Amino acid sequence: MDINRRNFFKIAGLTGVAVATGKQLVASPEKKDDVEFYGILYDSVLCKGCAGCEIDCADANGLEYPEDGPEVGVVRKTNEKQRTVVNAKETSKGVVYVKTQCMHCNEPACGTACLTQAMHKTREGAVIWREDKCMGCRYCMVSCPFDMPKFEYHSTNPVIQKCTMCYELTQQGEEPACVYNCPNGALKYGPRRELLAEARRRIVEHPDEYHDHIYGEHEAGGTGWLYLSPVPFEELGFNTNIQKSSYPALTKGFISSIAPVDILLPALLLGVHEATKQRNHNEEE
């Protein structure tokens, strides 16, 4: 049962090539730095809680209309029928409204998790879900720090629902439905860099109206949605423990150790095998 050494190296070589190309593929999305992501600035100081965006979102995406609306003391969540919700929160500055939806992370955990690239960070910045690729493993849901992808548990051909920043509309040069329809100007669509500048300007010009923090600037490595608030974000029920670096960074160490192990370990094992075989021979003699 001796191994054919030539074969062994052939296979080892092949593994090496596969791993090397794999690595290249891992690196390619990194190029996104040279395009400018678009995002949305949401200003809860301006939001009046009309929840019109919930209706517009349902219209734009062919979903059912929500049955309830924002109500103090009730925390509504997005679900497989509703991609965005507006909640009312009692805070130190009175009732404040907050819209929630997928944050469109710069480096989305869901996209890194997805093994078929169904979850996909587009060059424009929107994180979209592609039906034909998804296998419904729900690893994106396990990984998303904001719990945003939602799954149709009661369907035999389930889809993942989450905000896509109206990718199709924006591709045609239009604004996302919620932004376009907001009667109070609480939403603004644009290049993320400009939105950040705008947000900072508002904080500087009205320091007593705004809490001095832009949620989404650094959270989870930066997100496409940026939030302004009159009160600290804890009061709005935001997870403020969210790490500042990206979530995919947590798996990078593991992913990059795979190639070396795949290549070196077989060689090591073969070496040990030869050595112990030798020893056994000597003992037998």
Add this chain to the structure above:
Amino acid sequence: MNMTTSYQKNQEAEKVPFNRFRYLLNELKPKGKIFTPFNVISVPIMLLGLYIIYIRFTQGIGAVTNLTQDVPWGLWIAFDVVTGVAFAGGAYVLVFMVYILNLKKYKPIVRITVLNGFLAYLFYSGALLLDLGRPLSIINVIIGNNYGVSSVLFLVGWHFLLYMLALLLEFSPAVAEWLHAPKLRKVLSAMTLGAVIFGITLSVLHQSGIGALFLMAKDKIHPLWYNAYMPLMFVVSSVFAGLALIIFEGSISHKVFADQLDKDSHKKHDSIVQGLSKICTLAMFVYLFMTIIIFVHEKNWEYLNTPMGYWYLIEIIGFVMLPMFLFFYSSRNGKMLLIRVAAILTLLGILLNRLNVSMIGFKWDAAVRYVPSWQEVVVTLTIIFIEIWVFRWIVRRMPVLRKSPDWVHESK
């Protein structure tokens, strides 16, 4: 038992001209008693399980599970995949000992362990298919339509798949012996060492990969269980999880399949089990040591005096430390019963640990906790039972526990 073993039949077959077709037909017939307690219990559960699986495919996953938008992975992943893969770790540890370290003593249990591992993987990946909402799209990953190469799940999936192939190759000589195919056997056994080497590599990576799956769920898993070293801890614990399963499974197989074994293999088996216990002790010691270092390093003292903290202590003290001492003590004194107790405690400990990471500690602070539905439990049992049925079918026919037919030794 009043049945002719295939072993005897093989010898008869050598006298009469061998008719492979008639032989196979004969082999397909059931062997052994039909109304055993195991059959009586397992068959109704399996039928119920198959019915639940039918409902799952006609009405959706939500019709039979308690999964929620916040807890997307439940018992099917936490037990079948996350725990099951650790239990199946014995196959790579053992072939490492036998083929890489050339510890010939353990050779008699290689086949049964590899078979066990292969079936475990086969059925656990089957369970995975049940859990996929859109299982047909798995083809995208296999034909390379879309490679999410930065996805841990992608890498785990591929290592999983290739490892099944390696296990199949490692086991295939037994199939060739069963089929009376010396030439085939020769070709297949020539590939064993290659399969072993790649199998071990693939195992180390997917065992750790299962731990790495949860790295991005940083804010969702209780800090006592979440840490950056999960991948490493999963590999180390898979060593003693796998060995404990070999000990446990061996103690059952040696009773159930007593007809397959000759006298001195019983005696040899005791010394094998003692050897395995020593390795378990060592691996558990390393694991415990690392656990303590991580605990101190992550400054987890504040969580200790909470309900989750007590739960953590039960896992570490009751199901790692205690079985470690039992293994240590009983392997020196040759107390076989105590070794078995230690193995069972170890297996329970692994079960606890894997469920704690992937289910119990996952969203532990959620308002509504996930608790598996009875349907999820029945389907899980169904999968285990089907695996045991197939396992038994093969052991009764192929030279897994018993010695290889004589022509194998003659041709050497």
